[in-house]
Amino acid sequence: MTTRRELLAGLSAIAGAANVLWRHEDLIVYEFDGTIEKKLPYAVVFPDGAEQVAAVVRLCNALGFAITPRGAGTGLSGGAVPAQRGVVIATARMRRILEVDPVDRVAVVEPGAPNIQLTEAAAEHGLFYAPDPSSQKACTIGGNVAENAGGPHCLALGVTTNHVLGIEVVTADGEIVWLGGRTMDAPGYDLRGGFIGSEGTLGVVTKVVVRLLPVPESVVTLLGIFNSVEEASVTVGAIISSGLIPAAIEMMDRVTLQAAEAGLQCGYPADAGAVLLVEFDGIPEVIESQATAARAACFEAGASEVRVARDAAERERLWKGRKGAIGALGRIAPNYYILDGVVPRSRLVTVMAGVDEIVSRYGLQVANVFHAGDGNLHPCVVFDERVPGTLERVLAAGAEIMKVCVDAGGSLTGEHGVGYEKNKFMPWLYSEVDLENMGRIRAVFGNHGRFNPCKLLPAGSGCGEMAHNDAAMRAAGPDAYV
Amino acid sequence: MRDLVAAAGDLTVVPVGGATQLELGNAPSGPFALMAAGAALRGEVQHEREDLTAVVPAGVTLGELAAILAAKGQHLPLDPPLAETSTIGGVMATGLGGPMRPRFGAPRDFVLGMTVLRADGELVKAGGRVVKNVTGYDLMRLWCGSLGTLGIITEVTVRVYPMAPAVDLECPVASLAEGLELVERIYRADVRAEFSDILAESGEAPALVLRAPERAVPALEALTGPLRRLTPGRYALCRDAGYRLDDVLALRAVTTPSRLRALATDLVALKPSTLVVRPLSGFVRAAWDVGSAPNARQFGGALDQLRGATAAVGGSVVADRMPAGFRGEIEAWGPPPGSFGLMRKLKEAYDPAGRFNRGRYIGGI
Incomplete structure (x- = not known):
């Protein structure tokens, strides 16, 4: 048997004692992410690069400790929660932007660099990095790769996997290897594509080569103001099926609007039932006609008003409300639980009605703010954890909402990941054979059960200690996987 | 399909879609049997216009698909060589793009979900039918461009686009x-x-x-x-x-x-x-x-x-x-990358006996 003392000595020998945390008061910062579940690791280590990461991985494998990689801890599916304790490998010391190459339009970054820093570094060359999660001021590129993160502007431009050319990873068995590189479409299996979105279960990303895009020549941002979510949903369908693909179409409902306006003063109409934020970019000759068509679609569906941002400052303000909306919900209640279902766009209206029915049946309040163009819903249940029994009701409602999405032909997650939160729901979508087939990739990368355990796929023994998750499962009823 | 694979016995199965890329890669190592996957995998296309998606049996050609989509003002801006007679399964397996690749992406970028026949006869799927989805491992990207060496693609769900006048x-x-x-x-x-x-x-x-x-x-x-x-x-x-x-x-x-x-x-x-x-x-x-x-x-x-x-x-x-x-003197793919060890393990995980396209792929996989 290995003692914790031996583990700490080994970690300190690799990364230096100053880069290993082990006191209880230090560790509690690393027991959770953006979700509800918590688990205390035995130690947190901060390696400075691939060599140290590989050494830590090999040490933990040899001593039999679980490993959980961690970026900024903003994840929304429990991906960075150390489900079987063990060691958290935090990427915070690997945060340099190593290179921005304006000719090849690529950047090479370390995994701990925050998403926004990359775009800031690219901006001086007239370039930007496309995936823009709402947490982009904090979340890291490494975390984005692990979760295949999206964001409002993914409607036209795609998610993380569409913008990453290559990654250097330390595999779950401690090998350092490049997957992909600086060019597109190399022959051979697309291991890069297989690794992105694997939620930290195949290894730790230690370098990322991303594509950068030219900053759009011009942008038009519209704010369509509606009496109801239904009117706004109909507009989304009309815009998409008219042949337009905007850069973004975001929806906010009344609850969200009021909280965002109260907290951020972004100029939203507080009395509206819903708004759509619709954006087009490109050359003025093309986007002006697109904006005209989208405006007409809004009015046709019953919009009371359509505003056009007059300048960059107004555009910035409209987006500030959208990106800060979830945080602003704190004005309504101290806790929130954000879901991430996807449904076919044609089912938006029906599914939104289903969500309303579920939350009112549980006596809860929901705020909706989401990527309407993709059919990617983010119902956000606001509540007060201190009221006994509330959390259980919230999780139960969440599970039912996920089921409604799946039943409508949708999926469990569009961009937040399956993690620890929804792995038990996977059998709603995939057969046992499908899941076993997916699981084989773990062994390919050398994960034999101790690398970010209990995530993504339905978990085995040793993962059932998180009571909250079980409550959700009970609520999900007889269809739930057991 | 299962029967066809079983009937091949010990021969390496070489799946054929539209037969436009039979020359791709190395010659199969050892005795092989061509399998008419394209002909065996025909069926109806489910096109959801409002959702901008289509579920396409692997044996449908891009020419046939284009006609179905065009009837509702949409298209698949994926234009591999000889697109009209290429089957969607074959296009995904070869992974070859066309002139619109820089703007719309490689074949893998259109895929929302996929079903594959594994070498042991199991049908397995990954992904789904919605345009944004990170549920489960992205096996679709491993299957795309794998030249059928990990499994034979039987159905593909793709994202489609409105046709814009140009x-x-x-x-x-x-x-x-x-x-x-x-x-x-x-x-x-x-x-x-x-x-x-x-x-x-x-x-x-x-x-x-x-x-x-x-x-x-x-x-x-x-x-x-x-x-x-x-x-x-x-x-x-x-x-x-x-x-x-x-x-x-x-x-x-x-x-x-x-x-x-x-x-x-x-x-x-x-x-x-x-x-x-x-x-x-x-x-x-x-x-x-x-x-x-x-x-x-x-x-x-x-x-x-x-x-x-x-x-x-x-x-x-x-x-x-x-x-x-x-062919005796020149290697079609060139030297394999540093991650080749993982590629070999991947092949072993999904087709340990080398039943599919043995020897044709990179590094002799």
């Missing part, structure tokens, strides 16, 4: 360098051409060939000078060159944009009958007809040199068409 245009350019420069300026000016290739046929001046929305034409002409309508057939040439019947020898190469000019120039020195440069994906394809093809020794030497020059940035040079006599 015009095909061209203008002559003085040199490849000028063409590259123009494509760069058009891109930086944010004029979103649906494709922009440079096409050079032996004995003719190179031309810039592109497609753009009508409203963008004045902005384009401000950069390029007067453009004329593209002669019909020239687009197909950009798409198909290298894979036509009289292309006896062809290669494709990918490098970084900054090295593309040097790579293309090296290729010009080999006097291909057709050269297509796709600047925005760092891509070049060269094709030779019987009259222009170098011999195996010359071609092999040139490949080695080109592969050496692109290796530093992780580029690649693949020989897609070779006369039978070249």
Whole structure:
């Protein structure tokens, strides 16, 4: 048997004692992410690069400790929660932007660099990095790769996997290897594509080569103001099926609007039932006609008003409300639980009605703010954890909402990941054979059960200690996987 | 399908979709049986216009799919070589893109979900039917471009796009360098051409060939000078060159944009009958007809040199068409990357006995 003392000595020998945390008061910062579940690791280590990461991985494998990689801890599916304790490998010391190459339009970054820093570094060359999660001021590129993160502007431009050319990873068995590189479409299996979105279960990303895009020549941002979510949903369908693909179409409902306006003063109409934020970019000759068509679609569906941002400052303000909306919900209640279902766009209206029915049946309040163009819903249940029994009701409602999405032909997650939160729901979508087939990739990368355990796929023994998750499962009823 | 695989016994199964890329890769190692996967996997396309998705049985050709989508004003802007007769399963398995690759993505980028027949006879799926989805491991990206070595694709769910009115245009350019420069300026000016290739046929001046929305034409002409309508057939040439019947020898190469000019120039020195440069994906394809093809020794030497020059940035040079006599001496894929050990493990995880396309893929997988 290995003692914790031996583990700490080994970690300190690799990364230096100053880069290993082990006191209880230090560790509690690393027991959770953006979700509800918590688990205390035995130690947190901060390696400075691939060599140290590989050494830590090999040490933990040899001593039999679980490993959980961690970026900024903003994840929304429990991906960075150390489900079987063990060691958290935090990427915070690997945060340099190593290179921005304006000719090849690529950047090479370390995994701990925050998403926004990359775009800031690219901006001086007239370039930007496309995936823009709402947490982009904090979340890291490494975390984005692990979760295949999206964001409002993914409607036209795609998610993380569409913008990453290559990654250097330390595999779950401690090998350092490049997957992909600086060019597109190399022959051979697309291991890069297989690794992105694997939620930290195949290894730790230690370098990322991303594509950068030219900053759009011009942008038009519209704010369509509606009496109801239904009117706004109909507009989304009309815009998409008219042949337009905007850069973004975001929806906010009344609850969200009021909280965002109260907290951020972004100029939203507080009395509206819903708004759509619709954006087009490109050359003025093309986007002006697109904006005209989208405006007409809004009015046709019953919009009371359509505003056009007059300048960059107004555009910035409209987006500030959208990106800060979830945080602003704190004005309504101290806790929130954000879901991430996807449904076919044609089912938006029906599914939104289903969500309303579920939350009112549980006596809860929901705020909706989401990527309407993709059919990617983010119902956000606001509540007060201190009221006994509330959390259980919230999780139960969440599970039912996920089921409604799946039943409508949708999926469990569009961009937040399956993690620890929804792995038990996977059998709603995939057969046992499908899941076993997916699981084989773990062994390919050398994960034999101790690398970010209990995530993504339905978990085995040793993962059932998180009571909250079980409550959700009970609520999900007889269809739930057991 | 299962029966066909079982009937092959110990022979390596070589799945055939539209039979447009049978020459791709190495010859199978050992005895093999061609399997008519395309014919076995026909069926109805479920096109959801409002959702911009379609569920397509793998044996449906892109030509058939295009007609179904066009009836509702949509299309799949994926234009691999010989698209009309290529099956969607085959296109995903080979992973070859076309002129619209820089703007809309490689074949894998269109895939929302996929079902695959594994070598042991199990049907397995990944992904789903919605346009944004991170539920589960993204096995679709491993299956795309794997040449059927991990499983035979049986059904593909794709994202489709509204058809936007656009015009095909061209203008002559003085040199490849000028063409590259123009494509760069058009891109930086944010004029979103649906494709922009440079096409050079032996004995003719190179031309810039592109497609753009009508409203963008004045902005384009401000950069390029007067453009004329593209002669019909020239687009197909950009798409198909290298894979036509009289292309006896062809290669494709990918490098970084900054090295593309040097790579293309090296290729010009080999006097291909057709050269297509796709600047925005760092891509070049060269094709030779019987009259222009170098011999195996010359071609092999040139490949080695080109592969050496692109290796530093992780580029690649693949020989897609070779006369039978070249195959003994020349490796089609080039040296495998540093991650080849993982590739081999992946193959072992999904097809341990090497039942599918044994020996045809990179590194002899």
